[in-house]
Amino acid sequence: MQGQLSLDGITKSYGSRTVLDGIRFEVAPGRLTGFVGGNGAGKTTTMRIILGVLAADGGTVTLDGTAVTASDRRLFGYMPEERGLYPKMKVLEQIVYLARLHGFAKSDATERATALLTELGLGERLEDKIESLSLGNQQRAQIAAAIVHDPEVLILDEPFSGLDPIAVDVVAGVLQARAAQGAAILFSSHQLDVVERLCDDLIIIADGTIRAAGSREQLRAQHSTLQYELQSSADVGWLRTQPGVTVLDFEGGSALFDVDSPDTAQRVLQQAVTRGAVTTFAPQHPSLAQIFKEVIA
Incomplete structure (x- = not known):
């Protein structure tokens, strides 16, 4: 068939x-x-x-x-x-x-x-x-x-x-x-x-x-932004002071944030590793609902 x-x-x-x-x-x-x-x-x-x-x-x-x-x-x-x-x-x-x-x-x-x-x-x-x-x-x-x-x-x-x-x-x-x-x-x-x-x-x-x-x-x-999730054994409040980083959500050792470039993301990861055990560091992809809203706007 x-x-x-x-x-x-x-x-x-x-x-x-x-x-x-x-x-x-x-x-x-x-x-x-x-x-x-x-x-x-x-x-x-x-x-x-x-x-x-x-x-x-x-x-x-x-x-x-x-x-x-x-x-x-x-x-x-x-x-x-x-x-x-x-x-x-x-x-x-x-x-x-x-x-x-x-x-x-x-x-x-x-x-x-x-x-x-x-x-x-x-x-x-x-x-x-x-x-x-x-x-x-x-x-x-x-x-x-x-x-x-x-x-x-x-x-x-x-x-x-x-x-x-x-x-x-x-x-x-x-x-x-x-x-x-x-x-x-x-x-x-x-x-x-x-x-x-x-x-x-x-x-x-x-x-x-x-x-x-x-x-x-x-x-x-195509519709992804430079958005990342970080989870660490250490407090990640230091992200708020990093150039090129916009924190969207933050609680203790967990944060969701935007970066202005892939290089900034790598710099954040390197710093996070020096401050504590990093359990998650991953780019976030948009949901279908988010893509739908974006393209029909």
Whole structure:
């Protein structure tokens, strides 16, 4: 399973209102790509254009360099933010039905649906009606509906909405397993802590434009400041008098501080070692929440 999804110059307007303005990014096979932005930023519109539900005014969507066709999209999986399952159907019956729509024989569809629902923690709810499930369990069933046919490209709009921390871990594990098998996965979420923990790559969108895109490590490096944490067996109050150092937080033998250059950081470390046992001296990388606030400002 492979296939790199690429968007190049995607535009979309409604009347005089521009919703998407030259969107460009890639979703690589075998990687989880987080797609974050505020309400109305353009995430759902972008996803619907990828899926062919909406037509772009301009730009291209390609898979491995070739324009995406209706046939390609049969290999895609999609989970919309709004739930779209039949409430009166039983859980297993629903997922088997969807697998059969993708061409699987009934026995194969039943086998893969049962295994997937069990993997998602719904093994004891197979014969329950969708409407009887909690919102979190309905969300798990919706995820099963999106991936029961082993899609090559998986598009998930707020997959972690309504899930408790344990369920988040279960769903994250399922998605990581699909990525390990080669699927290209794009998922949006307002839960930045979950995105930060789960994503390999990150796209930040605001007002219909891409503000940042790259691997998690690249973005952290690009937006890092010269900020360090020092923990020592000795009091570190002396930091306050050091040239080129701005202390942000201080308590006894622990301090968080900015420096004006890498050379200043090395000088601080050398002095700290002469004053006591240094247990921690490490650069501090910004969180996704901090990067998000910076790039959309």
